[in-house]
Structures are given as C-alpha cells and as structure tokens.
Amino acid sequence: MSWHKIIECVPNFSEGRDLEKIDRIVAPFRGKAGVKLLDYSNDEDHNRLVVTVVGEPEALRDAVLEAIGVAVQLIDLNHHKGQHPRMGAVDVVPFIPIKNTTMEEAIALSKEVAAQVAELYQLPAFLYEKSATAPHRENLAAVRKGEFEGMAVKMQAPEWQPDFGVAAPHPTAGVVAIGARMPLVAYNINLSTQNLEIATQIAKNIRHVNGGFRYVKAMGVELTDRHITQVSINMTDYTRTALYRVFELVRIEARRYGVTIVGSEIIGLVPMEALIDTASYYLGLENFSMQQVLETRIME
Amino acid sequence: MSWHKIIECVPNFSEGRDLEKIDRIVAPFRGKAGVKLLDYSNDEDHNRLVVTVVGEPEALRDAVLEAIGVAVQLIDLNHHKGQHPRMGAVDVVPFIPIKNTTMEEAIALSKEVAAQVAELYQLPAFLYEKSATAPHRENLAAVRKGEFEGMAVKMQAPEWQPDFGVAAPHPTAGVVAIGARMPLVAYNINLSTQNLEIATQIAKNIRHVNGGFRYVKAMGVELTDRHITQVSINMTDYTRTALYRVFELVRIEARRYGVTIVGSEIIGLVPMEALIDTASYYLGLENFSMQQVLETRIME
Incomplete structure (x- = not known):
C-alpha cells in the first residue's frame, strides 16, 4: 500500500487525434509498480494529450522517460496542426511534489529527466518554472514563444541555449520544457x-x-x-x-x-x-x- | 499502492501494562500485505490496549483473528484489574467501513470473525452495534454489564445467550463483543x-x-x-x-x-x-x- 514519497507528473504530448498513438504513449504508465495513471485526456482541436500520473520518484522518472521516448518516435511536429501552442512532441513535463517530498526533490528529478532525454533521445530540454536556470526561462510561455517552427532560429541566441542537448531542435520532436511546480x-x-x-x-x-x-x-x-x-x-x-x-x-x-x-x-x-x-x-x-x-x- | 476496499478495526485488549505481552498481541498486525497498523496505545490505569489498524477485508480479518488468538493465550481475566470496565481478554472488536465498502460488508466481516473466534478459541462472541441480532444487544455497555466476573450468571438468561459459542464465558478470556459501526x-x-x-x-x-x-x-x-x-x-x-x-x-x-x-x-x-x-x-x-x-x- 505505502509509497513513502509521491510526486505527480502532468506531461503534455502533441497528439490529440490518433487514438492508437495515444494508447502507445500512455502505455508506459500502466501496470507498473510505483506508478499510478490517474487520468489522460486528448483534445482533438488542441491536438494535444494531457496525462496525469503519480508515483514514487524513481519509478515515475523511468515511466516518464519511457513515454517521452515513445512520443519522440511517434510524433512528427512537421506535420502537427492544432489550436494549442506547442514546441515539441512532448511539449511540457511538470513534476509536482505531493507527499513527503520537497520542491527541491521535484527540481532534482526534473533535471535528471531533462539530462536523460537529451542523452537518450537527442531531445534538447529547457528547464522552466522552479527548475529554471535564469529568471527569463521560468515562464513556459516565454520558453515556448516561436513554437516548433521558430525554435531553430530562437536557439541560436545565447539566452535561449537549452539546458541540456545541442542548440538546435530535434528534427521531428522539437524541444521540451521540463520543470517543477506546486500543484495548481x-x-x-x-x-x-x-x-x-x-x-x-x-x-x-x-x-x-x-x-x-x-x-x-x-x-x-x-x-x-x-x-x-x-x-x-x-x-x-x-x-x-x-x-x-x-x-x-x-x-x-x-x-x-x-x-x-x-x-x-x-x-x-x-x-x-x-x-x-x-x-x-x-x-x-x-x-x-x-x-x-x-x-x-x-x-x- | 491500491487496496480496493479498506476496512478499519479498533480492537481493545485487556492488557495495558506488560509491554512484552502488548508487543506479542500487536505483532500480527505488522509487516503483513494488505494490513497497516496505524496506532496502538496502552493505558496502565485502564490496563487496556487500543489498536487501530486498517486493511483489505480478508487480510484484516486474518490478522485480527491471529491477534485475538494471542490475547486469549496471554491474558487471564481472573488476574486483571483496571479502571476500565471489561468482559474479556479481547473486550471489543469494532469493524468500520472506510473506502469502497458498505456497512453490510463490515457487518458480514464482523460475523465471520465472531464465528471463527468461537470455533478456533472457544471464545463466546456477542454481536453488537450494527451487527447486533436484537435491539437490546446494540449498546456495548449493555452487553458488557456485569463484566467478566458476572458473565457466567448473566449468560444463563435466554436474552444473553452469545451469538456464537457456548453459553458460558471462556475460563480465562471471558467473552468478546464484535460488531460494525461508522467511524467515530x-x-x-x-x-x-x-x-x-x-x-x-x-x-x-x-x-x-x-x-x-x-x-x-x-x-x-x-x-x-x-x-x-x-x-x-x-x-x-x-x-x-x-x-x-x-x-x-x-x-x-x-x-x-x-x-x-x-x-x-x-x-x-x-x-x-x-x-x-x-x-x-x-x-x-x-x-x-x-x-x-x-x-x-x-x-x-
């Protein structure tokens, strides 16, 4: 029954229409010890999938990494249209401390995941919110400005170098913002x-x-x-x-x-x-x- | 993490002083899948131990039965003195529906445990509160009136036959009241x-x-x-x-x-x-x- 520490994660994926792809992205959150999928909902107009999952820090980290890997493989932003602004196959990944965890632990987890996605999937990662490495990168809207299409140019500016990975978007998966915040x-x-x-x-x-x-x-x-x-x-x-x-x-x-x-x-x-x-x-x-x-x- | 159904049990044992005995009575609630010991506190003046435990119905039932068995073995009411009224080594065992369980399920569980303690330990059991088989047996104080010392005589009356077991108290462990109630x-x-x-x-x-x-x-x-x-x-x-x-x-x-x-x-x-x-x-x-x-x- 007992998980000592619980962190929540609400990753947003840029796929709101293809139910088979959605199933494959959500699959890493199912049936895993230490991870519980609370909710997921896709919006066809936004062409976006929002997943709500809780878990023990290590198990949650592994499941989130796995799901990001699936999304990077399945989603091509060059062919993505939707009402919601987006800059990546995995647009944003917030970690939220829920029980027996501090904001510092959520920040550390977000940085670990950001480092890993850059290394495993060649996906450049920006740290945002409480994890941000500079004040101008705290606000997600500021990080995302320019979206997928504008990111190649934006990332040439010194103040928009990613925190992890090379200074150019992944050709199909763009970039991702990963960070820690309080529950909304x-x-x-x-x-x-x-x-x-x-x-x-x-x-x-x-x-x-x-x-x-x-x-x-x-x-x-x-x-x-x-x-x-x-x-x-x-x-x-x-x-x-x-x-x-x-x-x-x-x-x-x-x-x-x-x-x-x-x-x-x-x-x-x-x-x-x-x-x-x-x-x-x-x-x-x-x-x-x-x-x-x-x-x-x-x-x- | 997930227990689908959760029932709480707050058994009261007539031992508030001997810490070694208390440890042995509480032991069946420790380290068992589907059972979580939330609290136990002993009162020396009352010479009484109150345990708070939650669990899945079957796992909880088995642990409670095991603890009652230990208490019947260790506690002799003929040598028990304390401020709190009591009629048995295990004085009262309430089951409380907490999550995804109905009062009916808690009542069924209480009856199952009552039948088992009579069979396994020759401990006569009265059903009380929501489990009571007659209105005059709902109130614990009414059932307990006369206490351990008066129970042999009391149980000769037709209206005070136990619900399970013979119409005479266990020679050292007396009788027990088992039932279901809402959380207090x-x-x-x-x-x-x-x-x-x-x-x-x-x-x-x-x-x-x-x-x-x-x-x-x-x-x-x-x-x-x-x-x-x-x-x-x-x-x-x-x-x-x-x-x-x-x-x-x-x-x-x-x-x-x-x-x-x-x-x-x-x-x-x-x-x-x-x-x-x-x-x-x-x-x-x-x-x-x-x-x-x-x-x-x-x-x-």
Whole structure:
C-alpha cells in the first residue's frame, strides 16, 4: 500500500487525434509498480494529450522517460496542426511534489529527466518554472514563444541555449520544457451578477499582477446560461495563498457592488490538504495536524 | 499502492501494562500485505490496549483473528484489574467501513470473525452495534454489564445467550463483543465562558438523547487551565450529522448567553471526507465529488 514519497507528473504530448498513438504513449504508465495513471485526456482541436500520473520518484522518472521516448518516435511536429501552442512532441513535463517530498526533490528529478532525454533521445530540454536556470526561462510561455517552427532560429541566441542537448531542435520532436511546480488548483467563484465588469474588477483586485495575492491568477468570465458571472481563478500555490482567503476576499470585494457569492467550484483535481486547511479555518481548529487525517496515515 | 476496499478495526485488549505481552498481541498486525497498523496505545490505569489498524477485508480479518488468538493465550481475566470496565481478554472488536465498502460488508466481516473466534478459541462472541441480532444487544455497555466476573450468571438468561459459542464465558478470556459501526469523530468545541452550566446546557440541546442531532453525543467539560469550558462531542456518524452543522448550531446556541466559540479541536483520527464536506459547505462548492480529491484517486 505505502509509497513513502509521491510526486505527480502532468506531461503534455502533441497528439490529440490518433487514438492508437495515444494508447502507445500512455502505455508506459500502466501496470507498473510505483506508478499510478490517474487520468489522460486528448483534445482533438488542441491536438494535444494531457496525462496525469503519480508515483514514487524513481519509478515515475523511468515511466516518464519511457513515454517521452515513445512520443519522440511517434510524433512528427512537421506535420502537427492544432489550436494549442506547442514546441515539441512532448511539449511540457511538470513534476509536482505531493507527499513527503520537497520542491527541491521535484527540481532534482526534473533535471535528471531533462539530462536523460537529451542523452537518450537527442531531445534538447529547457528547464522552466522552479527548475529554471535564469529568471527569463521560468515562464513556459516565454520558453515556448516561436513554437516548433521558430525554435531553430530562437536557439541560436545565447539566452535561449537549452539546458541540456545541442542548440538546435530535434528534427521531428522539437524541444521540451521540463520543470517543477506546486500543484495548481483551478477554482472558480460564482457571483450574483450578470455584469462582467464587476467580475473582471474583482479578478483584478485579487490577482498578483494587479496587486492582489502572490499565488493567484484570475479573470472575469460570463456564465451566460446561468445569467451570472464568475471569477475564474488559478491558485498556483495553495499552501501560501489559501483557498478560504481568496473566497473571503472575493466576498468582501463583491460587497462593494451589492453582489454576493452564489457558489464556487473546483475544476479537476485538488489535494486534500487545500480543502482540509479550509475546514480548519472555518472550524477554528486548534492544534490540528494532517497526521490526524486517516487517509494521510493509510498512505504513509 | 491500491487496496480496493479498506476496512478499519479498533480492537481493545485487556492488557495495558506488560509491554512484552502488548508487543506479542500487536505483532500480527505488522509487516503483513494488505494490513497497516496505524496506532496502538496502552493505558496502565485502564490496563487496556487500543489498536487501530486498517486493511483489505480478508487480510484484516486474518490478522485480527491471529491477534485475538494471542490475547486469549496471554491474558487471564481472573488476574486483571483496571479502571476500565471489561468482559474479556479481547473486550471489543469494532469493524468500520472506510473506502469502497458498505456497512453490510463490515457487518458480514464482523460475523465471520465472531464465528471463527468461537470455533478456533472457544471464545463466546456477542454481536453488537450494527451487527447486533436484537435491539437490546446494540449498546456495548449493555452487553458488557456485569463484566467478566458476572458473565457466567448473566449468560444463563435466554436474552444473553452469545451469538456464537457456548453459553458460558471462556475460563480465562471471558467473552468478546464484535460488531460494525461508522467511524467515530471525537470533536470538541471551546466556549468563551468559564460557566460549566452553559457548556452543559448547549451539550444537552445538541445531543440526540435530549432532542438534538441523531448522531451526536455531548457533554459539558471545564478546561480549568484555560479558564474556559468545552462542549465535548462524539460524532457517531459524520456522514449524516455533519461537523459544520454541529459547529454552527453550537454557535447559535451560545449566542443566547452572549458566549462565542473560541475554537474547536479534533481528537485522534478523522476521515478526510468529514473535513472536506465541511470545506465544501463553507465554500458553497457546486458539483463537487470526492473523486476530485487527489488522494482519493491515489488510493484507488
């Protein structure tokens, strides 16, 4: 039952249409000790496959390397079209510390995988996010700018040398960004107003770029079917910017407009700690530890 | 990693002092596939050992049977003294459904173990709580009344025949109560008053016996060190009487006295669902499923 350390990986592959190829890319995550495939979904418009997998560090590393090898073999970016920007057969590979692991360990794992893909598959690798070797390489969008087609020219610039591999994209598989980051929580708060300006203004007030919380990205969205609006939020580090804090601040901001929160929603997966911390706040729990959670103990 | 079904068992053994015997009783729960020992603690005054273990149904059943066998061999109730009431070497064995299991499965497991201990160890077994075969046998205190010393006489009455085994206690190991129940959550709410009467009155208002919530037991307690009082609560089914509902009702009741809640605390273990349900209430989560919790998926 027990994996002592758990890391999550969410590799994005540039194949969203050919189900046989998708099966072959996902296969290395199936039936392996120390690895558990949680989810995979392909988008035909994006022509992209997103895999969610957890595992013990070494077993996860080996499975991810194997899947990258399959993708490099199967996907030719010269013939790839889709709505989502991409620079490689394996576009991005984030490692996320989940249990009994530090960010430092996730960073070390990302660097090990990046070194290996360059050596095994001649796939140049950029380290991004927490693994980045320079501030201008932290943001994935900045690394990916120019995409597959522009990468040969871009990589001639000294500031866009890859961290591993030669300074030219793989002829069919391009390049890959590999790094470590905290778990993302996609969290939306619904407002009792149809006025998008209000949702947008609240989004601005709470997000980092405009002076709000450090680990919040947000935008206003119309939910036309329901005749309401929504503050659509990406929580980029729920351990430092807590869910309940964002919820309560949105409530406070909405008050200015006579608007209330009608509900909220979590999209996709959320670590239990993000919600247990929220319960702990509202109940005013004293001396509470995650070690008191039965599932924490079962997973140990 | 994955156990499909998880059941918890919290057997209570009548040995709280002899560490060598305690080690031998606990040994069957160590190092077995499909079984995980979460905790065990012995109390010298109570002369009692409480073990918390989880596992897959069959593996858990076998380990519990083995431990009961050891306890029957090592513990002689004729020489047992302690503050806690007891009727057997193994006093009580509750099975608790935790994951992908129904109460019916936990009941079936409890009956299987009860039948086996009677056959293997000549230990008469009473089914109690959800496994009870008659209403008067549901309550453990009712079954245990008379304790080890009074059991020979008690068991001559038709209504106190054991469910398995002969109608006389084992000469050294007495009898055992085996059953199924929901997880207990020990939850205390602290009040901004030194007045024990207020805590006691609120406890009465919220508990089942006096007209309160169906799955709440509660009493008022003084926390003399902190100069406050507490409503000390046993939540006997958090899936039907939710934690947040009790918290909010205590707040509402306290208002009558101008008293506020200064905090609350969870004693021992709590299933993540009890706290995630609380977070879901306060955030007004729409369409939320436990399948969105990363740890649920990892444990699947």
